[in-house]
Amino acid sequence: MNTADTPTADTPTVVTSDDDAVHCGRERIDALDAQITALVLSRVEASRQIQAARVADGGRRVDLRRETEIIGRYSAALGRPGIAIAMALLELGRGRA
Numbered sequence: 001m002n003t004a005d006t007p008t009a010d011t012p013t014v015v016t017s018d019d020d021a022v023h024c025g026r027e028r029i030d031a032l033d034a035q036i037t038a039l040v041l042s043r044v045e046a047s048r049q050i051q052a053a054r055v056a057d058g059g060r061r062v063d064l065r066r067e068t069e070i071i072g073r074y075s076a077a078l079g080r081p082g083i084a085i086a087m088a089l090l091e092l093g094r095g096r097a
């Protein structure tokens with residue numbers, strides 16, 4: 001929608017196909033974000049269970065070799081932002097290193 005299409009107090013709101021595309025796109029993004037958030041929470045739970053099992057077995061809560069492998073995987077798939085995503089996921093699962 002360009003400035004000429006922007007509704008004012010004097011003009012009625014006209015829904016254009018641009019508006020539809022933005023609205024539909026945002027609905028899709030909102031649904032994807034809800035799925036991503038649910039997946040992140042599932043990952044947090046899985047991570048906590050692994051850590052608890054390792055600690056109960058006398059091991060360390062953190063496994064840096066595994067973390068390096070995960071960060072490498074996200075980096076290969078998504079580049080530099082993938083590293084930030086992997087580190088955020090790891091922090092959510094184990095707390096601050």
Ligand SMILES: O=C(O)C(=O)C[C@]1(C(=O)O)C=C[C@@H](O)C=C1
Pocket residue numbers: 047050051061062063064066067070089090093094
């Ligand atoms: O894979 C493991 O061994 C885990 O404990 C899970 C996890 C993770 O969240 O991915 C969490 C802590 C470890 O330092 C490494 C990885």
